Amino acid sequence: MYRLPMPPRDDEKTFSEICLSRRNPTRSLLAGVTASIFTQYRQYTLAKGIASLLTAQKYSTEVREALLSNYDQLSSGRSYAILRAELLSLAHAGRCPMCDGAPVATLDHYLPKSVFPEFSVLPKNLVPVCYRCNHLKQDTIDESGRRFLHSYFEDPPSETLLTAEVSVEESVAITFHASYFGHAPSAAANYCFQFERLRLAEYFQLESVAELCDRSLAMSDYYGDERDGNAVREYLEREAGSNRSRHGANHWKAALFLAASRSAAFCNGGFLHLLQE
Ligand SMILES: [Zn+2]
Structure with a gap:
């Protein structure tokens, strides 16, 4: 396990650009929640992505769907495929930061988008990982006070474990x-x-x-x-x-x-x- 450099992209600009690329009525729905999403973004950075320090927001079904489908733009939209490639390139020598070996192949939502749809395209929440780690992590957030290390915010422990x-x-x-x-x-x-x-x-x-x-x-x-x-x-x-x-x-x-x-x-x-x- 190793620490990744923080994504250089501006979080709010990325969200706004993705929203502007959507068609109405999705675009208007997203415009209506942008201010509250940005507040959540700032909370995420302060909390370093730790779920217990954040409050999951309640959204209408339509807004929730719009936020979730924003993520699809990363694979289907041409300019956002660049963002995906940028995030994947943060992995040192293409190695997965979670298992220290397998090639990175996908983006993992550190906080799952099923629980936190507002972070579906937040660059700091999208961690380049291998397929195996992505599959095994699933939507787990924490268990008995233990959680996954956040590769953008935390160094692995220095003591030998x-x-x-x-x-x-x-x-x-x-x-x-x-x-x-x-x-x-x-x-x-x-x-x-x-x-x-x-x-x-x-x-x-x-x-x-x-x-x-x-x-x-x-x-x-x-x-x-x-x-x-x-x-x-x-x-x-x-x-x-x-x-x-x-x-x-x-x-x-x-x-x-x-x-x-x-x-x-x-x-x-x-x-x-x-x-x-
Ligand atoms: Zn891995």
């Missing part, structure tokens, strides 16, 4: 865990909530097998004819350190390489199982 375990029997087995001390609400509790709801243990495990397979020839070179397990361990420690510096303490690659370096069975030849996969 994600750990992995690498074991070797007949093959290499990798597992991931996320845990925190204390009580929700906290950034650590939210991180663990996201880890559970997006089934990241499953996703990281699959990515890790592929990552270690890619590294198996390098490990084999370090191991050499001398069967030097220490050289493999040191290589994995360096990879853990560089991934931690580049991507943060809770990146799955940092956790993976650290766990692999701490597994004597893996370093002392267990990794050779990967060459057969």
